[in-house]
Amino acid sequence: MSCGNPHDKDCVEVLDRVFDFIDNELKNADKDEIQHHLDECLPCLQKYDLERTVKALVARSCSEHAPETLREKVLMRIRTVQVEIHETRTE
Numbered sequence: 001m002s003c004g005n006p007h008d009k010d011c012v013e014v015l016d017r018v019f020d021f022i023d024n025e026l027k028n029a030d031k032d033e034i035q036h037h038l039d040e041c042l043p044c045l046q047k048y049d050l051e052r053t054v055k056a057l058v059a060r061s062c063s064e065h066a067p068e069t070l071r072e073k074v075l076m077r078i079r080t081v082q083v084e085i086h087e088t089r090t091e
């Protein structure tokens with residue numbers, strides 16, 4: 001799935017930094033760039049949502065026992081989205 005529009009910022013670049021974005025470890029200028037990209041790029045936004053879900057799961061697993069199968073499922077879905085994005089890019 002892709003919006004098909006060209007973006008100022010490369011999708012791969014955005015996805016490389018999406019963890020930092022979630023962790024709030026980016027400078028304001030970088031954060032704005034990522035946010036802007038997520039606003040206009042659905043595949044990256046979906047990936048971002050998945051990363052957030054995984055982070056929430058991992059955080060929760062510190063206190064209670066990790067739902068390992070669920071975590072595996074989410075991680076697998078992330079890989080699928082990544083592959084889809086890469087395939088879209090080489091078209």
Ligand SMILES: [Zn+2]
Pocket residue numbers: 007010011014037041042043044
């Ligand atoms: Zn993108």
